[in-house]
Amino acid sequence: MGQTQHVNQELSLIIEERHGIARQHEPVSVGIPFPQRLLQRCADLTMLDPQGQLIPFQPQVLATWPDHSLKWVLFDFQATVDAHTTVHYGICYDHPEAFKSMPDQDITGVTVQQRTDAIVVNTGVAEFVLDTKVFSPFRQIVVDEMEVLDAAQSGMELIDEQGRSYVPQITRTILETDGPLRTTIRFEGDLTLRAENPSESECFALFFARLHFYANSPVAKLEFTLRNPRAAQHPGGLWDLGDEGSILFEDLSLHFTLASADTPRIEWTTQPERALTQNESAHLTIYQDSSGGTHWDHRNHVNRFGKVMHQFCGYRVTSGEELLEAGKRANPIVAIGDHEKRITGTVQRFWENFPTALEVDGQTLIFRLFPTHSNDLFELQGGEQKTHMLFLSADRASGDLSTLNWIQHPLIPHATPQWYAQTKAFPYLIPYADDPHHEVLALIATAIEGEQSFVNRREIIDEYGWRNFGDLYADHEAVYYKGEGAPVSHYNNQYDCIYAQILQYVRSGDPRWFVPMHDLAHHVIDIDIYHTDQDKAAYNGGLFWHTFHYVDAETATHRAYSRKTMEREGLTVYGGGHSNEHNYATGLMYHYWLTGEPASKEAATGLAEWVMAMDDGTKTRFRWLNTRSTGAASMTAQRDYHGPGRGAAYSINTLLDAYLLTTQRPYLAKAEELLQRCIHPQDDLEQRNLLNTELRWSYTVFLQVLGRYLDLKVELGETDDLFCYARESLLQYARWMQAHERCISTVFDTVEYPTETWPGQDLRKNHVFLFAAKYSQEPLRSEFLERAAFFWEHPLRDLFAFETKTLTRPLILLMLMSPMPAYFERHPDEAAPQCDCPADFGEPQPFVPQLYTLEKFRTAVFTVRER
Numbered sequence: 001m002g003q004t005q006h007v008n009q010e011l012s013l014i015i016e017e018r019h020g021i022a023r024q025h026e027p028v029s030v031g032i033p034f035p036q037r038l039l040q041r042c043a044d045l046t047m048l049d050p051q052g053q054l055i056p057f058q059p060q061v062l063a064t065w066p067d068h069s070l071k072w073v074l075f076d077f078q079a080t081v082d083a084h085t086t087v088h089y090g091i092c093y094d095h096p097e098a099f100k101s102m103p104d105q106d107i108t109g110v111t112v113q114q115r116t117d118a119i120v121v122n123t124g125v126a127e128f129v130l131d132t133k134v135f136s137p138f139r140q141i142v143v144d145e146m147e148v149l150d151a152a153q154s155g156m157e158l159i160d161e162q163g164r165s166y167v168p169q170i171t172r173t174i175l176e177t178d179g180p181l182r183t184t185i186r187f188e189g190d191l192t193l194r195a196e197n198p199s200e201s202e203c204f205a206l207f208f209a210r211l212h213f214y215a216n217s218p219v220a221k222l223e224f225t226l227r228n229p230r231a232a233q234h235p236g237g238l239w240d241l242g243d244e245g246s247i248l249f250e251d252l253s254l255h256f257t258l259a260s261a262d263t264p265r266i267e268w269t270t271q272p273e274r275a276l277t278q279n280e281s282a283h284l285t286i287y288q289d290s291s292g293g294t295h296w297d298h299r300n301h302v303n304r305f306g307k308v309m310h311q312f313c314g315y316r317v318t319s320g321e322e323l324l325e326a327g328k329r330a331n332p333i334v335a336i337g338d339h340e341k342r343i344t345g346t347v348q349r350f351w352e353n354f355p356t357a358l359e360v361d362g363q364t365l366i367f368r369l370f371p372t373h374s375n376d377l378f379e380l381q382g383g384e385q386k387t388h389m390l391f392l393s394a395d396r397a398s399g400d401l402s403t404l405n406w407i408q409h410p411l412i413p414h415a416t417p418q419w420y421a422q423t424k425a426f427p428y429l430i431p432y433a434d435d436p437h438h439e440v441l442a443l444i445a446t447a448i449e450g451e452q453s454f455v456n457r458r459e460i461i462d463e464y465g466w467r468n469f470g471d472l473y474a475d476h477e478a479v480y481y482k483g484e485g486a487p488v489s490h491y492n493n494q495y496d497c498i499y500a501q502i503l504q505y506v507r508s509g510d511p512r513w514f515v516p517m518h519d520l521a522h523h524v525i526d527i528d529i530y531h532t533d534q535d536k537a538a539y540n541g542g543l544f545w546h547t548f549h550y551v552d553a554e555t556a557t558h559r560a561y562s563r564k565t566m567e568r569e570g571l572t573v574y575g576g577g578h579s580n581e582h583n584y585a586t587g588l589m590y591h592y593w594l595t596g597e598p599a600s601k602e603a604a605t606g607l608a609e610w611v612m613a614m615d616d617g618t619k620t621r622f623r624w625l626n627t628r629s630t631g632a633a634s635m636t637a638q639r640d641y642h643g644p645g646r647g648a649a650y651s652i653n654t655l656l657d658a659y660l661l662t663t664q665r666p667y668l669a670k671a672e673e674l675l676q677r678c679i680h681p682q683d684d685l686e687q688r689n690l691l692n693t694e695l696r697w698s699y700t701v702f703l704q705v706l707g708r709y710l711d712l713k714v715e716l717g718e719t720d721d722l723f724c725y726a727r728e729s730l731l732q733y734a735r736w737m738q739a740h741e742r743c744i745s746t747v748f749d750t751v752e753y754p755t756e757t758w759p760g761q762d763l764r765k766n767h768v769f770l771f772a773a774k775y776s777q778e779p780l781r782s783e784f785l786e787r788a789a790f791f792w793e794h795p796l797r798d799l800f801a802f803e804t805k806t807l808t809r810p811l812i813l814l815m816l817m818s819p820m821p822a823y824f825e826r827h828p829d830e831a832a833p834q835c836d837c838p839a840d841f842g843e844p845q846p847f848v849p850q851l852y853t854l855e856k857f858r859t860a861v862f863t864v865r866e867r
Helices: 417-423 438-445 454-461 497-508 514-528 563-569 586-595 598-614 646-662 665-678 699-716 721-740 744-750 757-774 780-800 808-817 819-826 852-866
Strands: 010-016 023-033 045-048 058-064 070-081 086-093 111-114 118-122 127-131 138-143 155-160 165-178 182-193 203-214 219-227 247-257 265-269 277-279 283-288 315-319 322-327 333-337 341-347 356-361 364-370 378-380 385-396
Touching: 010 023, 010 070, 023 417, 023 586, 045 070, 058 586, 070 086, 111 165, 118 182, 127 203, 138 385, 155 203, 165 203, 203 247, 219 247, 219 364, 265 283, 265 356, 333 356, 333 364, 341 356, 341 364, 364 385, 385 514, 417 497, 438 780, 438 808, 497 514, 497 586, 497 808, 514 586, 514 598, 586 598, 586 646, 598 646, 598 665, 646 665, 646 699, 665 699, 665 721, 699 721, 699 757, 721 757, 721 780, 744 757, 757 780, 757 808, 757 819, 780 819, 808 819
Parallel strands: none
Antiparallel strands: 010 086, 023 070, 045 086, 058 070, 111 118, 118 127, 127 138, 155 165, 155 247, 165 182, 182 203, 203 219, 219 385, 247 364, 247 378, 265 277, 265 333, 283 315, 283 356, 315 322, 333 341, 341 385, 356 364
């Protein structure tokens, strides 16, 4: 081992073990930010264990600052932590050359060999051979020169509603991460019908798989995604189950057969903290049919016929016809082996993603991700996907059976809130310890503490199951709900609750924020995003709206609009699809930086591509008319309104996220195009009708994003004409707001629903004035700061006056809005650099969308008819 190091430049990586599980060399991945200009290369980094000894680690740059210094670095290492203890690992930077050498390693690194039709991964204790033609996923597993797997009897299979079997044919293989401590290989492919003639094979669905391997570990992690790439038909703009674009199937399972002639030894447990029990029979099934909660048979789980098909509450363990155990919620581990070797398996979030099953049939360990034991077919909607995470360990029979005990509660390393704040990787971040608004923090804490925490709210509508788990229950929609009980209402990341929870996580250092955020990010990526390229450009790749306000989701799942609801409510005018007014990528961006999970980056940039496509006139059926921009990315509330509003704001914000993730200028250029389309320093603000609360309340969202754009331009060192254009536009609107804006609570008679959400929206005005103060000079700066204080104190007072202030939507808004005013209280002199700007930006030019002429003609025709 290496020497004890004594260095000054060190940040502390905190790891708390909260679940009573002793961790030995547990693999962890964590993204850590660094201040600009601090670090130029990963070679300047070393890591120390809690005893101050150098340890191996694997760094990967996730993002850089404009000067190319490192901004986010992913650290892979292996942590050892005793149960119920907190330890501090050290990340050292900028220290003497004498300390930069790695220690003598007693750990064998992962090696990869690529063959013609296979990839061989050796972790030092196990060798995994992966087929690159058919996703088995393993052609062979070898431990101590022993064949562990019977490849001929192993593999993956999907059975459709007619009982036909599909084979996972690999179309693409990517060595995504090739490192000594972790190697990740990604497979993509088609599930094709088994046929004697391959040319007759039919593609049923797509699959994506990431396999992770860890140094000196027998454990392989498999993230498996099943996707229906078809477009939904959504007749009339309604997205119910039973749509023609859905696929129906009976079973999806992975089979791992032990290479042994002996009678297998089967051991199992339904809870990782319990010892494994030996099974006398060669058959075992652990099947989770429902959540096991009080409302396990809730209408949240209706199928395409409006029926709940659950058979019983919780899980059952059976061996043949014998019932061995029954309970509420299982997180099973199952092992099968002989006197020499053993394979062990588990599924992360097993019960939450029901129905699921772990099974042994003879010599075979079976992961049923969509189990045939269910009382119904599975329906994957058009553009919908689902990812399961499963773990397989292959080792000697004498190995430690607790190898997978940690899977349900992996360690969550994090830096201190002070470090996150000082890096400036999060704008206007202030640690909880420095936030003077204790009553605000106490209100925010109700999201993770007490009976009404976000996690506990899942129980109200049983927000569990493979499609629902991870989403937040939109309990604020119950306030004006006219039906019986609580409505089934899904939140779908409104206002970016992923980012809201990330902010609280890094401000507090409390991992209780991380877990639900992490689950939510996975849900949004899988279920809330429309994974197809076969629909309209304005829909493909988009984010689905939350459930329609104050009604039940019925059979629309997480897709907003159900025919049953619309008919019952007598509604003939409704949304009908995706919209630029519901698009949130910032949380996904930070989730990628915190975890290194590529799916989050792909989702965030995918949402930016959706913005580009929806505005592209060449992608519509009217391209023969002209190829002008459609305006779909910039409209808000009305098709002909392309001024400041949340539609354009979210489009611009998502494009900025994609630029930060990729540094590709087309994203920034499109953001600047939309910015100039929607705002101008010489706008006639009286014509904007900004005091029409119902119609124009969200102009402040646009101004917030305008402030973010200015910050980015300063960071890039681009105080150019576009910077000046944006700054003067912001100040013009802020001056108007200074003279005219008021709290919405004073005009509640003008809004349809005077809810607790309006004070939360008023807090946006505080942000606008803070941005305006930052980008102005005295005496205007002081005047803006005074109005910022007003729009912090008064909306906060209004919010606290509501008994419903702890509902999901107002809490999310408060979580997003509260850091910035607290930051400026601690940093009152925060100011942007001043620069000379053009005195004249010309006159505002009206935006002419693709269908402008056609709509004018249609309006004229209707006018003539009415006469």
